[in-house]
Amino acid sequence: MGFARVIFSGILILLILNADAVKVKDLPPCKFKAIYNFGDSNSDTGAISAAIFPRQWPNGETFFHKPVGRLGDGRLMIDFIADRFGLPFLSSYLDSIGSSFRQGANFAAGGSTIVPQNKTIAESGLSPFALNVQVFQYNQFKARTADLLKDKKYSCKNHLPKPKDFPEALYVIDIGQNDIAYGLRSVSEAQLLASLPYIISQFAIQVQNLYAQGARTFWIHNTGPIGCLASTLLSIKNPPPGFLDEYGCVKSQNDIAKEFNRQLKNIVIKLRADLPQAAITYVDIYAAKYGLISNAKQQGFVEVQKICCGYHKNGIDVGCGGILPLPNGTQVYGAACEDPSLYISWDGVHYTDAANHWFANLLINGSLSDPPIPITHACYRT
Ligand SMILES: *[C@@H]1O[C@H](CO)[C@@H](O)[C@H](O)[C@H]1NC(C)=O
Ligand SMILES: *[C@@H]1O[C@H](CO)[C@@H](O)[C@H](O)[C@H]1NC(C)=O
Numbered sequence: 234m235g236f237a238r239v240i241f242s243g244i245l246i247l248l249i250l251n252a253d254a255v256k257v258k259d260l261p262p263c264k265f266k267a268i269y270n271f272g273d274s275n276s277d278t279g280a281i282s283a284a285i286f287p288r289q290w291p292n293g294e295t296f297f298h299k300p301v302g303r304l305g306d307g308r309l310m311i312d313f314i315a316d317r318f319g320l321p322f323l324s325s326y327l328d329s330i331g332s333s334f335r336q337g338a339n340f341a342a343g344g345s346t347i348v349p350q351n352k353t354i355a356e357s358g359l360s361p362f363a364l365n366v367q368v369f370q371y372n373q374f375k376a377r378t379a380d381l382l383k384d385k386k387y388s389c390k391n392h393l394p395k396p397k398d399f400p401e402a403l404y405v406i407d408i409g410q411n412d413i414a415y416g417l418r419s420v421s422e423a424q425l426l427a428s429l430p431y432i433i434s435q436f437a438i439q440v441q442n443l444y445a446q447g448a449r450t451f452w453i454h455n456t457g458p459i460g461c462l463a464s465t466l467l468s469i470k471n472p473p474p475g476f477l478d479e480y481g482c483v484k485s486q487n488d489i490a491k492e493f494n495r496q497l498k499n500i501v502i503k504l505r506a507d508l509p510q511a512a513i514t515y516v517d518i519y520a521a522k523y524g525l526i527s528n529a530k531q532q533g534f535v536e537v538q539k540i541c542c543g544y545h546k547n548g549i550d551v552g553c554g555g556i557l558p559l560p561n562g563t564q565v566y567g568a569a570c571e572d573p574s575l576y577i578s579w580d581g582v583h584y585t586d587a588a589n590h591w592f593a594n595l596l597i598n599g600s601l602s603d604p605p606i607p608i609t610h611a612c613y614r615t
């Protein structure tokens with residue numbers, strides 16, 4: 234009987250939550266005046282280009298018609314999110330030229346991890362701007378904004394947010410892929426799995442730090458199916474039976490991503506309890522990406538294994554936009570395909586404008602969200 238009551242109250246709670254989610258949709262949309270984004274190359278709009286080395290052509294060719302610091306031929310999911318709110322695309326915090334931070338800032342940097350880094354980018358291939366550093370930068374940005382707004386002589390105030398915009402902003406976080414990718418190339422899969430709780434704990438600390446600074450609305454992306462990245466699949470010759478799934482993705486790698494996501498979702502549930510004024514949405518990006526990969530043909534795309542930009546033939550691999558001199562004096566160029574809109578994978582790791590647009594359509598209307606509310610209503614705690 235005790236058991237029946239547990240089941241019964243479980244059902245009741247579900248109904249109440251659903252009712253809340255339905256009610257929330259009837260409330261007026263949130264008026265986010267700014268977006269602050271944290272992450273890796275999936276949402277870097279210029280950090281690595283500004284701070285370390287420029288992204289080269291043909292990145293940006295489809296939408297911007299020039300390289301604009303993003304890895305991809307066009308827009309990233311964060312661009313579609315900004316667009317949804319009528320906000321301009323986010324300037325990278327590190328970009329000192331031509332930037333406006335009036336409506337937010339982007340702290341994401343390609344190659345960034347959740348866990349703090351001690352190695353240089355040359356040693357590890359990882360960005361020095363791990364999530365803890367991105368949050369330090371945010372703290373500095375916020376403090377400096379407050380200072381400059383008080384400074385009578387400072388003349389560029391219209392490039393800064395208003396102090397009251399900080400708590401009312403949308404805080405987007407999309408990070409974790411490099412923690413997994415680096416783990417896959419440096420330790421065993423078992424060791425990587427064992428380190429996930431540490432990685433997730435570092436994530437939680439940074440959400441708490443942002444909350445302590447006044448952030449209230451969090452929109453947290455989980456990690457994608459890393460075992461489906463075309464660059465990984467390139468190097469796999471004669472896989473043993475069962476190594477790949479029915480869509481040609483590395484099963485064990487996707488299992489690690491799924492376990493990361495399970496733990497991320499659990500920490501989000503805990504953070505909701507610990508941070509009473511936070512509205513935290515967990516967004517299933519994995520489902521969107523795997524959904525497209527497993528339905529590529531029906532959705533009008535070529536398989537994820539086909540890379541639009543780069544040269545990968547006869548054992549020669551040249552990255553997107555790269556040039557490789559050959560011993561006989563000729564060279565190979567990592568050119569882009571004719572029609573990127575047919576491709577899911579842009580360069581083997583990053584997605585095309587068309588794929589990101591497809592993901593964003595699901596992301597924005599709440600199809601991937603827990604609780605199941607659209608991004609326009611993310612400020613309501615259910
Ligand atoms: C970096 O160094 C600190 C202090 O020595 C250590 O606690 C941490 O685990 C190191 N991080 C990495 C990613 O190696
Ligand atoms: C140079 O070498 C590449 C790779 O072996 C080959 O495909 C190409 O035809 C060669 N070009 C000339 C001019 O010999």
Ligand SMILES: *[C@@H]1O[C@H](CO)[C@@H](O)[C@H](O)[C@H]1NC(C)=O
Nearest residue numbers: 591594595596597598599600
């Ligand atoms: C969201 O949009 C997608 C794609 O446009 C559509 O398939 C889906 O049914 C929509 N979901 C909701 C909850 O409106």
